[in-house]
Every structure is written in C-alpha cells, then in structure tokens.
Amino acid sequence: xxxxIAPLAVDNCLxxxxxxxxxxxxxxxxxxxxxxxxxxxxxxxxxxxxxxIALPLAWLSRRxxxxxxILLGSTTAIYTIPSLALFSLLVPLSxxxxxxxxxxxxxxxxxxxxxxxxDGLRAVPPxxxxxxxxxxxxxxxxxxxxxxxxxxxxxxxxxxVAVVSAVALTTVGAIxxxxxxxxxxxxxxxxxxxxxxxxxxxxxxxxxxxxxLLLVLVERMLTPWLRRTEVVR
Amino acid sequence: xxxxxxxxxxxxxxxxxxxxxxxxxxxxxxHSLLTIAAMLIAAAIGLPLSLWLGHLGKGGVLAINVxxxxxxxxxxxxxxxxxxxxxGSDTLxxxxxxxxxxxxxxxxxxxxPIVTNTYTAMRGVDPDLVxxxxxxxxxxxxxxxxxxxxxxxxxxxxxxRLAVVQVWATATVxxxxxxxGMGRIIVHGYDSQDGAEVIGASIIVAAIALLLDAGMxxxxxxxxxxx
Numbered sequence: 001x002x003x004x005i006a007p008l009a010v011d012n013c014l015x016x017x018x019x020x021x022x023x024x025x026x027x028x029x030x031x032x033x034x035x036x037x038x039x040x041x042x043x044x045x046x047x048x049x050x051x052x053i054a055l056p057l058a059w060l061s062r063r064x065x066x067x068x069x070i071l072l073g074s075t076t077a078i079y080t081i082p083s084l085a086l087f088s089l090l091v092p093l094s095x096x097x098x099x100x101x102x103x104x105x106x107x108x109x110x111x112x113x114x115x116x117x118x119d120g121l122r123a124v125p126p127x128x129x130x131x132x133x134x135x136x137x138x139x140x141x142x143x144x145x146x147x148x149x150x151x152x153x154x155x156x157x158x159x160x161v162a163v164v165s166a167v168a169l170t171t172v173g174a175i176x177x178x179x180x181x182x183x184x185x186x187x188x189x190x191x192x193x194x195x196x197x198x199x200x201x202x203x204x205x206x207x208x209x210x211x212x213l214l215l216v217l218v219e220r221m222l223t224p225w226l227r228r229t230e231v232v233r
Numbered sequence: 234x235x236x237x238x239x240x241x242x243x244x245x246x247x248x249x250x251x252x253x254x255x256x257x258x259x260x261x262x263x264h265s266l267l268t269i270a271a272m273l274i275a276a277a278i279g280l281p282l283s284l285w286l287g288h289l290g291k292g293g294v295l296a297i298n299v300x301x302x303x304x305x306x307x308x309x310x311x312x313x314x315x316x317x318x319x320x321g322s323d324t325l326x327x328x329x330x331x332x333x334x335x336x337x338x339x340x341x342x343x344x345x346p347i348v349t350n351t352y353t354a355m356r357g358v359d360p361d362l363v364x365x366x367x368x369x370x371x372x373x374x375x376x377x378x379x380x381x382x383x384x385x386x387x388x389x390x391x392x393x394r395l396a397v398v399q400v401w402a403t404a405t406v407x408x409x410x411x412x413x414g415m416g417r418i419i420v421h422g423y424d425s426q427d428g429a430e431v432i433g434a435s436i437i438v439a440a441i442a443l444l445l446d447a448g449m450x451x452x453x454x455x456x457x458x459x460x
Contacts, residue, residue, distance in 0.1 A: 082401065082405040082439065084408070084435070086439070088432060088434075089432065161304065168305060172307075174409065175409060189313035200310070201311075204306075
C-alpha cells in the first residue's frame, strides 16, 4: 500500500467529496466489511432470539386459545413502539450495549413470527391431521412430518419479512454505538462524507436483498413439492 | 459502561422539561405537525393512485412490492442521502433543519402501507358485486365510488393506520440525522448522558404511538361496522 497521509493538494474523489468513490471503497474496505459482518451478526442474533421466543408463544396460543388474543395483541403493541424509543426503554435492562439492540429487534420480530407460525399451523387442514393420525403417526411424528412441512411456506414468508426489517432497523442501533453499518452511516452524514453515506446505505439494502434471496433458496430446498406451483406473493 | 442517573419522575416533574424551544410541548407540536403533513401528502398521492390502479386491476406488481422495497431501506439512509444530496438540509419553516428532506422521507415511508392496502382492498372486492353494478348501467366512476370504495374501506383504513404508526416512528428516528420532533430530546439525552431524559421522552413517544394505533383501530372498527 503506497498511501500514507495524503497531502492536501491531492485531487481525487475523496477530496472532491463525491458520492461514488472507488478510492473510498478501496481504502475503507476492511472497515466496511467489519461493519457489514457486525450488522449481519446483530440481525441473525435478533431473528434467532425472536424465533426461540416465538415458537413456544405460538405453541401456547394453539394450546390455550384464550391466550392467543393477548399474545398477538401484546406483540403487535411492541411493534407499534418506535425503534428509537424501544431501544432506549431497554437500556436500563441491558445497558448501552449491542445486546440491547438484539433484544429490541428480537421483540420486533416476534410480531411477525408469532403470527406467521400460527397462520402456518392453521393452514394445515384438519382432514390432513386426521388422516395422518389414521395411518398411525404419533403426535411427534405428526408435528415433524405433516404440520411443520405444511406450515413452512407461511413461516418462511414471515421469516423473510422479519429478517429484511431487522437489517433496516439495526441502523438505529447507532444511537447505542452498537456497531454495524448504522454508525458509519451516521458518522458519514454528520461529517458530510457522501461516499460513506452512499456506500453504507447501499450495503444495508444489499444485505437485506441477499438475506431475502438466501431465505427464498432455503425455502425452495425445504419444500420441493411446491416448486411447480409458484406462489404469487 | 456508562452508568446513568435515571430519575424519570424528577424529569417529568421538572417544569423545564416541558417549556421552551427544546421542551416537550414544542417538540411534540413539531412531531405532530410533521406526522400530519406527511400523512396528508402521502394520502393525497397514494390514495387516488392506488384506488385507480385497483379499479383498473393494473400495476399490481408495483403496488404490492412497494411495501417490500420500503421495508429494506433504512430511514436514516434515505434521510442522509436526501439531506446531503439535492434536497439539502436547509431549514424549512416550522419543520426545522432539513425540513424538506425529513418531510420527503416520512412521506416515502407512509406511502407503501397506503398503496399496498388500498390496492389489495380494491382487488378483494367481490367481482360479482362489481359485475352487478356494471349490469345496472353504472359508469366506471360510479362503480368505484359507489360500490368498490365502501367495500374496500376497512382494509384501506387499516393501511392508513399502519402508515400513521410508521410515520410517527420514522419521525422519531429522523432526529438521529436532523429534523425536529421528540426524537431530538431522546438524542439530546444520549449526547448529554442524561438517562432520565432518554427514558422520559421515550415513554412519551411510545405512549403516543400506542394511543395513535388504538385510536385508528377504533376508526377501523367504525368503518367496518356497516358491512
């Protein structure tokens, strides 16, 4: 690497503060890659947390129908709270840390995931469950072989929404210095650094697109029987 | 880790919290003004457009996907791009610094739920009903206003409900970049490491969000009743 401290006379897209700047991408690629990986880590951790909480909640709602309205109501209420306020309200619990952001995003994803899992389970026709019992499937086998596969498309659709939302919302974690692309984006905005603002914005959207695409591929692999009847969404 | 002195009651009880240009009342007024303005603009653009598209049954891919695209774009990314870009961050009357960029961002995030819900609602109207209305000799406009719109109204209102909540939240986050509103108080609290200010303002923002949602759900219920 030949660059040291650039003299002021240097004229390139960085000193001209251009939006699109190869020099910026080249010199900050490590920083950008690190921030993207942190961003990805926060998103994955939060959605996994959301799933871990959503599964038992959905199961409870199925088991005790009276709970359903309360659970759906309260998870929807969480979603109504603006992210900046939700993260802030969680600070007394987990401090100015990345965990606070993960917790907040996990709570947000609950709204989508609990509903998706419930809708998915509901999509299984009772006749199918009956006939599976009829051929001698136990409850466990019924769940694994019949209900989960049939619920999968709905659950995956919910998961895609949760992941894409989480990628965008993770940027708000910048207020807690939680890392990820949001911090760099905000720094870029505050210092009028156009190349950084554009690069981090594009990376955010790309990350969301790539994760969404990956989930579509996973869904296709898991549900080979749906391949011919493309679901229009 | 910074340990915050968190005494939210004292913050609420302090008259200085509520008064002045940085006080809650002034910031709340700004926040409400932004929310209302963005909602009006978004409704004025989004409703006629999606009603018409839904009536014609065209542009479905666009109307449905606008929500998916909107979800992937971070608020602070769009606002930063606009305020550093051609829109600039000049003060715009009561909307404050980067007023136009903030307003455009809020409108952009209000549009997807309005457009998608309205379009979906219009397409969901019973085709037999529309057919019968046409058979009676109603014009396209009469069918839209007299038959499709009333049937689609509950779902349209649910889209407006989503948009209101979305805009309120987006206006809060906009303070991270610029712009007025309650978010400024939260951000100020972080900058001055005043936990009570952060929590207090967040409680107000969250409570109003919940009230807005509850209020809109009442409206939704009211318009759903006749059908």
